[in-house]
Amino acid sequence: MTLENKEDVTVLILKFKRAAGLTWEGIAEKIGMSPVWTHSACMGMNAMPKDKAEALVKVLALPQEAALILEESPTKVWEQRVPTDPCIYRLYEIVGVYGPTIKALIHEKFGDGIMSAIDFDMSVTRVENPKGDRVKIEMSGKYLAYNSW
Amino acid sequence: MTLENKEDVTVLILKFKRAAGLTWEGIAEKIGMSPVWTHSACMGMNAMPKDKAEALVKVLALPQEAALILEESPTKVWEQRVPTDPCIYRLYEIVGVYGPTIKALIHEKFGDGIMSAIDFDMSVTRVENPKGDRVKIEMSGKYLAYNSW
Amino acid sequence: MTLENKEDVTVLILKFKRAAGLTWEGIAEKIGMSPVWTHSACMGMNAMPKDKAEALVKVLALPQEAALILEESPTKVWEQRVPTDPCIYRLYEIVGVYGPTIKALIHEKFGDGIMSAIDFDMSVTRVENPKGDRVKIEMSGKYLAYNSW
Amino acid sequence: MTLENKEDVTVLILKFKRAAGLTWEGIAEKIGMSPVWTHSACMGMNAMPKDKAEALVKVLALPQEAALILEESPTKVWEQRVPTDPCIYRLYEIVGVYGPTIKALIHEKFGDGIMSAIDFDMSVTRVENPKGDRVKIEMSGKYLAYNSW
Amino acid sequence: MTLENKEDVTVLILKFKRAAGLTWEGIAEKIGMSPVWTHSACMGMNAMPKDKAEALVKVLALPQEAALILEESPTKVWEQRVPTDPCIYRLYEIVGVYGPTIKALIHEKFGDGIMSAIDFDMSVTRVENPKGDRVKIEMSGKYLAYNSW
Amino acid sequence: MTLENKEDVTVLILKFKRAAGLTWEGIAEKIGMSPVWTHSACMGMNAMPKDKAEALVKVLALPQEAALILEESPTKVWEQRVPTDPCIYRLYEIVGVYGPTIKALIHEKFGDGIMSAIDFDMSVTRVENPKGDRVKIEMSGKYLAYNSW
Amino acid sequence: MTLENKEDVTVLILKFKRAAGLTWEGIAEKIGMSPVWTHSACMGMNAMPKDKAEALVKVLALPQEAALILEESPTKVWEQRVPTDPCIYRLYEIVGVYGPTIKALIHEKFGDGIMSAIDFDMSVTRVENPKGDRVKIEMSGKYLAYNSW
Amino acid sequence: MTLENKEDVTVLILKFKRAAGLTWEGIAEKIGMSPVWTHSACMGMNAMPKDKAEALVKVLALPQEAALILEESPTKVWEQRVPTDPCIYRLYEIVGVYGPTIKALIHEKFGDGIMSAIDFDMSVTRVENPKGDRVKIEMSGKYLAYNSW
Amino acid sequence: MTLENKEDVTVLILKFKRAAGLTWEGIAEKIGMSPVWTHSACMGMNAMPKDKAEALVKVLALPQEAALILEESPTKVWEQRVPTDPCIYRLYEIVGVYGPTIKALIHEKFGDGIMSAIDFDMSVTRVENPKGDRVKIEMSGKYLAYNSW
Amino acid sequence: MTLENKEDVTVLILKFKRAAGLTWEGIAEKIGMSPVWTHSACMGMNAMPKDKAEALVKVLALPQEAALILEESPTKVWEQRVPTDPCIYRLYEIVGVYGPTIKALIHEKFGDGIMSAIDFDMSVTRVENPKGDRVKIEMSGKYLAYNSW
Known part of the structure; x- marks a missing residue:
């Protein structure tokens, strides 16, 4: 092969x-x-x-x-239509519902800019909980301010 | 009014x-x-x-x-097409690129199931960093296992 | 093979x-x-x-x-466009017409939340009827309440 | 008015x-x-x-x-794109995942035909359960056989 | 084979x-x-x-x-986008233009219901005509009334 | 007005x-x-x-x-997406399932050409039937042959 | 082969x-x-x-x-989305911009009807021109009047 | 006003x-x-x-x-989906069916390039014909050759 | 107002x-x-x-x-479908045709990363030319390298 | 091969x-x-x-x-949906956000017309910068004026 x-x-x-x-x-x-x-x-x-x-x-x-x-540098191709697998769909549901909220809080805390998806890292962990264990996802991305010229 | x-x-x-x-x-x-x-x-x-x-x-x-x-209970309507605002788009880019990874790790850590988007909470914080401050997003959702019957 | x-x-x-x-x-x-x-x-x-x-x-x-x-845990991929097979299409027609009704009655009976599609089971049975036998579909899913935090 | x-x-x-x-x-x-x-x-x-x-x-x-x-007879217009409200979306997820299963079982139990969405009725009830109450949805539709001519 | x-x-x-x-x-x-x-x-x-x-x-x-x-019972898959072949396209054009008219006349003649596409038959014949022969399409489907319950 | x-x-x-x-x-x-x-x-x-x-x-x-x-000459605008009203949808289902059949029979009976949707007429009638009355739709369109040049 | x-x-x-x-x-x-x-x-x-x-x-x-x-009679399948090849795209741009104009002038010159795409012919020629040669496209289609009945 | x-x-x-x-x-x-x-x-x-x-x-x-x-310079907005009006649709059908043919002939007659839709003109005329009058559409656009650098 | x-x-x-x-x-x-x-x-x-x-x-x-x-920070909404105005369309055509080329050259010159659209500036100028004046567009964006963690 | x-x-x-x-x-x-x-x-x-x-x-x-x-003359096929690879996506984001701006400035500087994507050239260079090197993209296309006739 x-x-x-x-x-x-x-x-x-x-x-x-x-x-x-x-x-x-x-x-x-x-x-x-x-x-x-x-x-x-x-x-x-x-x-x-x-x-x-x-x-x-x-x-x-x-x-x-x-x-x-x-x-090699990848060409990152991902589904532009919201995927149907329930485990992945729930992530889109969260981003769909809370996206404008995250945007509002980033602007309130940092100014006009974005969280980088390039200078970025993430973790997924299991958190024990007597009412049922929980999935914890943590994302961290560099704040990038818009340029004026 | x-x-x-x-x-x-x-x-x-x-x-x-x-x-x-x-x-x-x-x-x-x-x-x-x-x-x-x-x-x-x-x-x-x-x-x-x-x-x-x-x-x-x-x-x-x-x-x-x-x-x-x-x-009142809301009817949650959000864009099914990936939004164009750069601050929100980056969140979809992250979920698009890392969605299958999160799914694989949830299955590895918990079994066949999902992270709930209903029994769910989230925070957005600013983390100081000498190379440029970072946006930190933390999500926590209850693990739900599929039923067999 | x-x-x-x-x-x-x-x-x-x-x-x-x-x-x-x-x-x-x-x-x-x-x-x-x-x-x-x-x-x-x-x-x-x-x-x-x-x-x-x-x-x-x-x-x-x-x-x-x-x-x-x-x-193994499946990746559940299903058609996002309404399927054309008449037997399956009728199910989408039912969910399309009665979806908001089911939502209204769930909120009336339970509060702000959803019927889980994960902790879920279903049956299909044939019911005899002199005017023509009927298909009976029964679904049962756990009620999940939204979290406030 | x-x-x-x-x-x-x-x-x-x-x-x-x-x-x-x-x-x-x-x-x-x-x-x-x-x-x-x-x-x-x-x-x-x-x-x-x-x-x-x-x-x-x-x-x-x-x-x-x-x-x-x-x-008056209504013109029934419903969303052809899968709706985003979580309570309604879960119904589409169920129909998307289990649609081919329902079709297979109808054909096995009745022959080549469909469950009518016209000669049809439905109920939504709350079922008490110590692990968390459940939503029960029951649908009943007349079986219609395809014509050969 | x-x-x-x-x-x-x-x-x-x-x-x-x-x-x-x-x-x-x-x-x-x-x-x-x-x-x-x-x-x-x-x-x-x-x-x-x-x-x-x-x-x-x-x-x-x-x-x-x-x-x-x-x-065997078929899974009927047909194009959801209007097809481009001119001979088939004209049929969609007819249904697109006259669909609401057929609906109005069915309701006027029968009440609230539909023409079945399951208990259904059709013929295509050639009709001679001095100004140019004509295609004749005849469809016949059982009237199905909506259920109230 | x-x-x-x-x-x-x-x-x-x-x-x-x-x-x-x-x-x-x-x-x-x-x-x-x-x-x-x-x-x-x-x-x-x-x-x-x-x-x-x-x-x-x-x-x-x-x-x-x-x-x-x-x-005045109309601008005929009709839904390019298959409509959801059950009475109109069934017409699209018929054309979707039987469109290639009608095409094959027109070519067999006439040659390479189409049924005109312009030089065209149609009727809708109620036909009594002891097993349930039927809707009869008759369409007639001039045959148009493709030009070779 | x-x-x-x-x-x-x-x-x-x-x-x-x-x-x-x-x-x-x-x-x-x-x-x-x-x-x-x-x-x-x-x-x-x-x-x-x-x-x-x-x-x-x-x-x-x-x-x-x-x-x-x-x-044999072909099944004419062509892209329903506007093609991206610049040479073909320009033709869609022309039809997109001038389509309503052609319609208005056909109705003004002929009445309520269309130019046939079936009883139709076309040519493409090169026309010399000191400012740069030009592409000339000529289309000719039979006028078809709508039927009233 | x-x-x-x-x-x-x-x-x-x-x-x-x-x-x-x-x-x-x-x-x-x-x-x-x-x-x-x-x-x-x-x-x-x-x-x-x-x-x-x-x-x-x-x-x-x-x-x-x-x-x-x-x-003023217009912003030319036209339907990206093929329009449904039969008179305009036939133009898209022609461009859909004959687009690749026009491209092949332009390349054969001129080389690698396109017909301009900017340095462009068009006419619509009625041509008498005993078998039924015909619509004649003539388009003329400057040939533009691709640049190599 | x-x-x-x-x-x-x-x-x-x-x-x-x-x-x-x-x-x-x-x-x-x-x-x-x-x-x-x-x-x-x-x-x-x-x-x-x-x-x-x-x-x-x-x-x-x-x-x-x-x-x-x-x-205020804007919510940047722009057309996700390629716009039809010829002046803007040509920009998409350029990015569509040359996008993979720009990506290949950025990776060749910089490594695995992107040109920022946030820390970014641009100019549009007119350049005289005896064969016809030219539009010059210059873009400059900070190179951002992907993070490994 | x-x-x-x-x-x-x-x-x-x-x-x-x-x-x-x-x-x-x-x-x-x-x-x-x-x-x-x-x-x-x-x-x-x-x-x-x-x-x-x-x-x-x-x-x-x-x-x-x-x-x-x-x-040979190519048939240029490129994605009509905005691509997901971050390096290419940023180019669409730029054209989406600044497209109307480029159009306004071209009309202000030249009149009613466009920048040609056919008589066109482009370069990509690396520009050193103490705050982080920058990607510079330069495009040059012939101005084409609309014809009136």
Whole structure:
């Protein structure tokens, strides 16, 4: 099998991960990055720095040529229509309902600008709770102010 | 002016807030709720418990009839097409790129289920940083497992 | 034939079911689950608990590796455009016409919240009737109340 | 105010219902019909038989001309895009996920045909449950077989 | 060639029909059904009763397994966007322009209800005319009245 | 009230028709045209010949200026998305399912060409039937052959 | 290679045309038809009369079975979304901007009706001009008057 | 009535044209321009040179301020979805079917480039014909070659 | 006239600009900003710093309250469908054709990241040229590198 | 591998470029053209003059037949929906926000017309900046004036 692009590498990662019985958290720990970023880069949605690409190749025993492709800049294609999977849909529902609220509070706290989606990081954690455990998602992005000229 | 629905009340809230020189954080504190929930309920996207609706009416000196409408269950209508405002768009970009990642990690940590968008809360804060301050968004939702029958 | 995902397993189930001359009701009874849930899980729209997956593998003499895939969390993709098949279209017509009515009655009976589509079950039965037999569909979902914070 | 169409009558019904402090269940009982059908006809999505239209006019003290409009055949317009309100969206999610399952079971139980959405009725009830009360929706529609000619 | 679904059978029918030099009218006559229904069932848009499926298999010398598939209930998928072929487009133009007229006349002649598209038949004939021959399309569907409950 | 376009005239026609207690069949008979064409022209979807426009003005006692507007060529705007009203939707379902069949039979009976939607007429009638009365729709359009050059 | 439909024939035409170093004008002249019609029929968008199909088969040395397929009535599928190729887009821009103008002038010159796209022909020519040569497109279609009945 | 934009002027032109009993051809002749360009500029889809704007103001006795607005550069907004009016739709059908043909012939006659829709003119004429008169549309646009750099 | 939002202020700016016979370049020069930014802020697509808002109010003699609204953060709403105006469409055509090229060159010159549309400026100038003057558009945006974490 | 169209050639170019370790700038320099145009023509979005096609074939050691295909006029197909890749999306955001501004300034500086996207060139450069390097995009297109006739 020749590896030609990020899709090919993703297929291989999923296969080898299943075979090795690894979790995303486990892989992330082994290459010294967060689980969110690790999964996203494995899905071809982020470029890996050279050392991380090579670490991943070792962890999963991928063919060497996979490293070069993991380092390439991705073309990030995602569904423009709201997805139907309930677990993902709920995220759009939240952003749809609370988007204008987040915008209003960013402008109130920072001024005219945005939260960067490029200089950005995120985590997902499980929080125990007697009424039922909760999913906690934390996002952090650099504030970018609009330019006037 | 007769108040007939949540849109009418929102217009009035924005007008009286501007006149009173209040911020969303200030209003939220006065009614003892979070800024995110307060703004969202003022926008007509959440129903207010009776005491909070009455507190808001006092804080902004709204007409008494506004309280009843603030208590009603909203019909939450939000854009199904990805919005163009850069501050809101970046949130969709994040959910579009990282949605499958969040799904994979929820399944890995909890099993087959979702993060509720109903039993849910959120905050937006400013985090100081020498390389440029950052926007921090924290979401928390109850984990709901699929039923088998 | 290597089984790689739920689509592969569904194709096999349909083939073996036809060969064995089984009905969905028959299969459901044999694995001790309802026909609605059984068909849905066989279509790849629900994850099977381990014991049910293994029971199904036995009933249909599927290859052993099918069980692991039947246990995986599905990505539920369904048509966002209203489908054209008359039997399915009529369901959308009902939900389109009566959706706001169901919402109004849920709010009247429960308060501000929704019927869960996750903690949910459903049945389809035939009801004899001298004017022509009728299809009866029963849905039951947990009421979830909105959070205020 | 001249009443010209079903939208005008709906606005009036909502106003007089709020003023009279009535519920949909209460109105339905007074005119001797089910709550689902009553709400739907008040929303302009079903035509009222003459005696029911006149009963409703009395119950809510509507102007007499409202009765004629309530009797007219409606043009049923509903959103072709999946609605965003969470309470209504969940119904589409159910129909999207389980639509092919319902179709398969109807064909298995009845043959090649559909459940009518015209010769049809529905109820919404609250079912007490120690783990949290549940919403129960029951639909019943006449089976219609395809014609061969 | 293994026959797996209605698409496979349709391809075979078209091939054998061309080879045998038959017309749709000729095939229809041989199996004792109308040309409209016969073509539609051959296209996989209607289910064939057992005897008609077997008759068709004989007429076209199809493999025996085709009969079982011809008997299955189809999933009727048709273009939701108006098609561009001029011959088919004109039908949509007619329905687009005259749809509300047909609705008004059905309500005037029958009451609140619809013409069934399930208990339905249709014919297409050529009518000679000195100013240019004309296409005549006749549709007949059972009237279905809305239920009140 | 100034009449400026076909929409204005349609509103007036509906109002005067209701006031006069007339049916479409009755109006059609009085102006000596078919009910389908009459309703369609009253809806602004067809242009009226001068004498028919004047006859209609007399029958309904419309203001004289309405005649001129009834004679104008309409801009026929109809929904490009399949309409949701069940009575009209069924017509699209028929055309969606049987469109390719009608095309095949027209080509078989006439050659490469279409049924005109311009040199066209249509009727809607009620046919008594002991199993339930039926709606009969008849369409007739001139055959137009493609040009080769 | 078996020829099964118009797409297959088009691929072969393009290949043989390239190999033979022919132009569309050259082919058109050889079969005694216009270049516009010839290209369109080669693209599978028009049916060829028997003699023209056979002439084309000779000119390009196509396999004999291609003639039968060239004679078949096409299903004309074209992009319903405005195409992006600049050369084709400009044609839509012209029709978009000047469509209502053409309609107004047709009604002014002919009455209530249309220009046929079926009984229709077209040419594309190069016109020399010192300020830069110009493309000239001429269309001619039979006027069709609307029917009243 | 204050004139604020091209829409306002168009409404006035239509009104005064009807009152004066003028045709587009007649107006065009009076201002010394073609009927196509004149109608298009009156619809707000082209900017008028100063002298033509003033000539039109005189011909139709428009208020003087209309001239300035007629001279402004328009924002040309036209339907991106194919329009439904049969007279305009046929133009899209022609461009949809023959667009790739026109492109192929332009490239064959000129090289890699397009027909300009900016340096462009058009005419619509009636051509007598014993088999039925024909509409003739002629378009002429400057050829523009792509740049290489 | 009460000024309530940026739309109201834009209408006023256009009116007063026309009355004062000013150009965008002239206004921009008077407030000491670029023409691109000035026009954009006047259209409500950028927020004005306090001193610039006050300068604009003086230059155009706007009511004092306009300054506050000019300072507010805008909600930038723009057409998600490609616009039809030829002057704007050409910009989309350029971005559509050359977007992947710009992306490839940015990655080649900078690494994995983007050109900011927030920390951004632009100019439009006229460049004389004997073969026809040219429009020159220059854009400059800060390079933002993706974060790994 | 037979080369049949521009897609085939693009795949080969990418493969040979990677193997040769070349950059787009390096290739562009070797064939004496700009990087933007070179990348775009290699992607199949521009036609190459004969000498440039042959130069490219030499530089990358492509099969000789690639030259002919590189010379062909492309059919430029680009996404009509705004793309999701952040690097490309930002360009649409800029054109969406500033499109009307560019239009207003072109009309102010030139009159009623457009910037050509055909007689057009573009460059992308890196500009050093102590606050972070910047991407500079320069576009130049011939001004084209609308025709009046």
